Amino acid sequence: MLIDHFPLVGLRLTTPRLELRLPDAEELAALADTAADGVHDPAYMPFRIRWTELPPAERARSVVLHHWSLLGQWTPRSWKLPFTVFRDGVPVGVQLLKAVDLAVTAECSTASWLGHRHQRQGIGAEMRAAVAHLAFTHLGATELVSSAFTDNAGSLGVSAKLGYAPDGIERHEDQGRLRVIHRLRLTRQAWLERVRPEVTVEGVAPCLQLMGLGGTSEADHPHPSI
Numbered sequence: 001m002l003i004d005h006f007p008l009v010g011l012r013l014t015t016p017r018l019e020l021r022l023p024d025a026e027e028l029a030a031l032a033d034t035a036a037d038g039v040h041d042p043a044y045m046p047f048r049i050r051w052t053e054l055p056p057a058e059r060a061r062s063v064v065l066h067h068w069s070l071l072g073q074w075t076p077r078s079w080k081l082p083f084t085v086f087r088d089g090v091p092v093g094v095q096l097l098k099a100v101d102l103a104v105t106a107e108c109s110t111a112s113w114l115g116h117r118h119q120r121q122g123i124g125a126e127m128r129a130a131v132a133h134l135a136f137t138h139l140g141a142t143e144l145v146s147s148a149f150t151d152n153a154g155s156l157g158v159s160a161k162l163g164y165a166p167d168g169i170e171r172h173e174d175q176g177r178l179r180v181i182h183r184l185r186l187t188r189q190a191w192l193e194r195v196r197p198e199v200t201v202e203g204v205a206p207c208l209q210l211m212g213l214g215g216t217s218e219a220d221h222p223h224p225s226i
Contacts, residue, residue: 007206008071008081013130014200018123020083020095020130028067031084031091032060034115041116046152048172048181052113063094070096076212077101085114085127092118095127097135103212106142108135112155125158126197132162133199136188139211144186149179156182163190 003010013020023031036056040046045053051062070080080098084091093114102108110131114124128146135141146164148155164184172179208214 003206006071006210007203008210010203011081011207012202013083013134014202015126015130015197017087018126018130019086020127021086022071022082023067023084023091027084027086027091028064031067031094032063034091034093034118035063035113036060038116039113044151045174046149046155047113048174067094074210076210079211083127083131085123087118087123092123093127095131097131099139099141099211101212102139102141106140107145108139108141108143109145111146119154124154125161128158129162129197130199132186132191133196134201134204136191138201138204139208139213142188144191145183146186147181147183149181156184159184159186162186163194165190 009022011021035052036059039052051066052059054062067082070082074080078100080096083095083097085093085095094112096111097108098110099105099108108131110128112124112127114127132144135144144164145167146155146159147170148159150156164186167183167185170181170183172181205214
């Protein structure tokens with residue numbers, strides 16, 4: 001079975017309203033449809049990479065290819081875990097959790113997107129709280145980092161709600177104009193002091209070695225080449 005070779009397919013996070021896990025093929029197609037339906041107001045760009053400007057069919061395909069690409073590039077030393085977020089069985093977006101040398105750095109970072117019609121319902125905070133719980137409770141992380149443009153009120157609001165603190169800025173050129181990104185950092189202690197949604201985690205133990213934790217690492221093992 002696939003789970004015997006890639007146990008991440010059995011990793012599942014459950015909150016009062018959401019389920020976060022890797023999708024099967026048809027669920028990935030439904031996630032792509034969610035992206036095709038729209039991710040944000042076309043007048044505003046919240047992402048550094050402007051993938052949401054693609055036509056709907058190309059945008060949907062990019063979601064599928066990006067998902068496969070992240071899993072295909074996985075190593076225990078450097079990984080990006082693209083949880084699909086489900087509400088009532090429907091894919092509503094993606095919550096990414098990533099790390100480099102997690103056993104040494106004890107630091108994870110996040111990124112996300114949410115279908116436009118699923119926004120302003122508290123889902124963004126709940127799905128990020130789920131991966132914060134995973135990182136702090138099961139993966140040994142002591143800090144979680146995020147970032148957002150200064151005018152991305154939704155993302156910054158989620159960070160404030162969860163207890164992130166300012167961590168500096170970055171200045172970026174975007175189509176000939178300056179845009180500023182706020183970096184944010186959440187410590188495990190600050191997270192513990194907040195009221196948090198209940199999160200249930202299933203299937204994490206078999207994944208630890210793939211994440212560079214809990215035993216012999218395969219970080220330097222090459223992928224097959226044909």
